[in-house]
Amino acid sequence: MRSEYLFTSESVSEGHPDKVADQISDAIVDLFLSKDPEARIACETLTTTQLVVLAGEIRCKGVYENGEWAPGAQAEIEATVRRTVKEIGYEQDGFHWEKFEFINRLHGQSAHIAQGVDAADNKDEGAGDQGIMFGYATDETPDLMPATLYYSHKILEKMAADRHSGAAPFLEPDAKSQVTLRYEGSLPVAATAVVVSTQHAPGYDQGEKEAALHAYVKGVIAAVIPPVLLRETEYFINPTGSFEIGGPDGDAGLTGRKIIVDTYGGAAPHGGGAFSGKDPTKVDRSAAYISRYLAKNVVAAGLATRCTIQLAYAIGVSKPLSLYVDTHETGTVGDDKIEAAILSLPELGGLTPRAIRTRLGLNKPIYRPSAAYGHFGRKPEGDFFPWERTDLVASLKAALD
Known part of the structure; x- marks a missing residue:
């Protein structure tokens, strides 16, 4: 170094056009998960002058099933979008929560994606996509985040x-x-x-x-x-x-364009996937959260002062393809030993998508607060920000004894 x-x-800020889009997308995730904890959501939002557009794939009991909208469902979605914009504070000539045009182009989830992700017979639930995800922690601040x-x-x-x-x-x-x-x-x-x-x-x-x-x-x-x-x-x-x-009147906003702001400010690698608008079967989101959880617990346990963790998945496959730990030469034990300890912990369930969601309680409407001011370095309160807990410290230390 x-x-x-x-x-x-x-x-x-929460009023940046891209963050307006992120918060709308996560408000839709929360709406659907509040009605069906097993809902599937991939919601993208576009914001611009007096216009909000939703697009993506969904499946949700009581909202959208078998290609049909439930009565009142689309009105509830529009009300959720307008309420989100109102709470952010937009009542301007070029973007007003009550006056913008709203277009909903959400539609049913691809059957080919569903067959890979859903559990069936003796097949465990698979990852919602392929990809690499990173988690990071550093002792620069009390929340174990990069100070910048x-x-x-x-x-x-x-x-x-x-x-x-x-x-x-x-x-x-x-x-x-x-x-x-x-x-x-x-x-x-x-x-x-x-x-x-x-x-x-x-x-x-x-x-x-x-x-x-x-x-x-x-x-x-x-x-x-x-x-x-x-x-x-x-x-x-x-x-x-x-x-x-x-805001959206000054520049168009899109979901997922502020992924470095959402994570570690450039101080650590990023796998490239956005979080907002995605249900937790999408490992872009859930595996990034568990990676942060693991890295934070490694640092909180005193095993390192800096820690980067990578996980990799294949769509439709439940077992992670790889786990990589790098303590940047600050570790008190070998990185390989930390990897082995993580994989040995029964409470992590082999880091399958289902095990991740169970450990962190991710099938809940907890996501809109994460869509502004960072997904990490936040205070875990109740069901919110569970990936920021440090309740794995004792288990990690015991596994390394």
Whole structure:
């Protein structure tokens, strides 16, 4: 590892057009799972000026069966979409929760996919797709996340909370942040640059109002990033000048275009698959969650200060094709021993798709909160964010004794 270097991660707010699309897609996942825990959903969303379009494949008891919509189902889907946009806060001329055109092009799941994924006779349920998934953890922050992404998320979370509460009424929903940290060894020692671009009310791009907006953003940054890291920081706040037109009116949004924001901010590999809009039979989602769970528990157990885990699957096959552990030369035991310990744990059930969902309780309507401010580094509460628990520590240690 280099002794000194700069690293940068970005985040986007819940009002970013791609994140609006992600939240709509996951609101549909939650709606379907609330009615049928075995529902199959692959929901893509497009957002643009006064338009939301859904497309994808579904199967859900009480909603869509045998090629037919249940009475009232499409109206409930539209109501869910409009409620999601309203809760984000869009009531603008170019994108208003009550006024946008809505098009639903969801249709039945392919029978050829279903035959590979569904359990039958003595065949275990297979993975919903092929692919590689990565999990990562580092001791840089209390939530075992890369500090650059952690601070980027927290800045926007704080701004969104202030917007919703009325403490910052000049803010509009769309925003981005970016944090650059200087590292010495594996530890961040200074924030050299912080970028925040936020959509704002008219007039906040000049004079006293602009100065007030800049002062507010700097105050948020100071509340999020420890003062010891801010001694040499260069600030870039709305560097283009004006940012009144934003959200889906300013740029089209699509589900799954912010996968690095969703995961580790570029500090770890990404398998390439998006999470939002997919039910947990899709290993793009569930195997990425269990990989994070495993990596976090490895670090929480003191077996390493950094850990990357890769899993690979084939569509229709229940057993993972490979498990790879890399502790980046920070491990207290060999990486091969950690791999063997993971595979030996009966509570993980061989890391089959069904075992993953059982261990983490993924067949529940828990996904919309994950669709903004990162799927990882969140606080596990009740059924939400179960992949952030560290309840595997004792089992890992025992398996390595």
